Amino acid sequence: MLKKLLMLTIMVLMPLATVWATSGVPKMEAKELQAMLGSPDVIVLDARASGGWKNSTEKIQGAIRAASDDYQQWKEQYPKKATIVLYCS
Numbered sequence: 001m002l003k004k005l006l007m008l009t010i011m012v013l014m015p016l017a018t019v020w021a022t023s024g025v026p027k028m029e030a031k032e033l034q035a036m037l038g039s040p041d042v043i044v045l046d047a048r049a050s051g052g053w054k055n056s057t058e059k060i061q062g063a064i065r066a067a068s069d070d071y072q073q074w075k076e077q078y079p080k081k082a083t084i085v086l087y088c089s
Contacts (some may be wrong), residue, residue, distance in 0.1 A: 032086060037062060043078050047088040060087065
């Protein structure tokens with residue numbers, strides 16, 4: 001009974017944890033990004049799985065494929081003053 005209750009609690013709280021974790025992440029509309037594209041201060045990273053990246057015909061122009069596992073390296077790889085836009089689908 002305790003195991004079932006614990007599993008139910010986890011199942012209920014897991015989606016909420018995702019919302020809580022991302023609530024502080026700024027989001028933007030496509031028009032906002034479109035206005036920023038081409039600026040040397042804006043870096044667009046596509047964090048889709050490599051298969052999704054390779055097989056997709058829809059990519060943001062100028063986006064760089066960035067493995068999400070390598071997020072620790074991003075801070076060393078890109079200028080600190082740059083605006084980094086991260087997307088996946």
